Amino acid sequence: MPIRKILITMIIGMLLVACDGFNQPIIETQFGDQHFKTSIALIELHKVRTGDYPAELSDLQYIGDWDTIALSSVEYKKLIEGYELNVIRGWVGTPELSYDPNFWQGLGLKQSNVQTSNIQKGPSQ
Template sequence: MEKCFKSIQWGLLLGITLAMGACGLPEAFNQFSQEADNQFGDQHFKTAITLIELHKVRYGDYPQSLADLKYTGDWDKLATQSVSYQKVDDGYILNLERGWVGKADLEYPPDFWQNLGIVESNVKGLPSPEQTLKS
């Protein structure tokens, strides 16, 4: 009897899985996941920028590493763990490594980057130095 019940359970699970696939739920989840990645990535990227730029205002220079940031909150750790940061001579490189569970696909307009110390990023829209000089 127990063996029969297990077979019915597996059959139901297989049937539900096939029905979900036929209804397009994987595509819906992928779309939801990408939107969530973009929303979380956007928030994490902007939070990291804010913390880095605030450090410069307070101490006169960009931090050597994200570990040097002071007075951060618990939620800020999510942001700093979602980016990679490197201080360079003329500013910093900031790359977004993840959004919610995967990669975010973000692009900001040129004025977003205005007066920030970011010289390189994997986030799209950062004007080249030549474009910045022309502005």
């Protein structure tokens, strides 16, 4: 019986995705926002604990199972000062995110594909 419930849930989920009333841009934004913020939190926590930003995301320690989903949805590059973080996936596509300039205060995030007037755009340095 549990397998039957799982199959029914999956079918309902697939029908919702195919439904015209399903608002994919909102879902993309919600997932992208969560992935981006979770990744920033993990990267900044690593800096607090070790004194430096990770060379790669695989250097992060003590991450949860759900964190791996967020980390697989971003591209990370350590820069000479700080880091670059780009959102590459929300739920199934690439979301368009935008944050208030205050969001960026105190972060080592220097470049991103996320919209804001407070960080540099363009190729990595």
